[in-house]
Amino acid sequence: MKARTRWDAVCTVDDLVPESGIAVWTEDGPVAVFYLPHRLPALFAISHSDPFSGANVLARGITGDLKGEPVVASPLYKQHFSLRTGACLEDDTVRVKTYPVLVDGHKIRLAIPERQHRAVAA
Template identity: 45%
Template sequence: MSRVEAKVQQGQGWQSLCSRQDLVANSGVVAWVDGIQVALFYLPGEPGDKQLYAVDNRDPKSGANVIGRGIVGSLSGNLVIAAPLYKQHFRLDDGTCLEYPEQSLRTWPVRLHGETVEIAMG
């Protein structure tokens, strides 16, 4: 269990971020949350409850806030986002970089609650 998940379970709670209408299917949008740019990816065709992902918008290699403009895809069975500048691939579920393990994106729990997108910032 990650630290953020533990805080949510201990009552830290979820906060409203935007509505489902603000999301773009199979693409990213960026939201400003507690002073951090968070890239949201909505993948309505994915099975189960993993249709929504929240990752840091800041590319660790370039330092630019561009991850939300990346291309969503699948590599070796992993849902990934390809960073726009250097094309490294980050797993959407945990932020791990496939090419450079020392790089990673911060991730947050995110969910749809009815028509509202909620995020747990820890």
């Protein structure tokens, strides 16, 4: 059975800060949404959780560009994560989850996988 996805409104355009990220809460957990107006696409969304420390800090990382790849550097241990793929540039065995993101009027929406609820036999 294919997992279903829904587009949840997580913030508004006014909440975005150019060249940085904001943290939003979703049913899938905390997500970091980044707005890089000089790029196309300009919006990226990845897990807010740093896989090396377990702390929810990636939205507070420094954004940049490494060899044409949009990245965020974790504010704790400074690993760089691709904003397009979630891959860690320093350790190719580590990646963070990415989320499709779009602007819908004034709202920012993320594609969040719907949780599957199974019936429990009594």
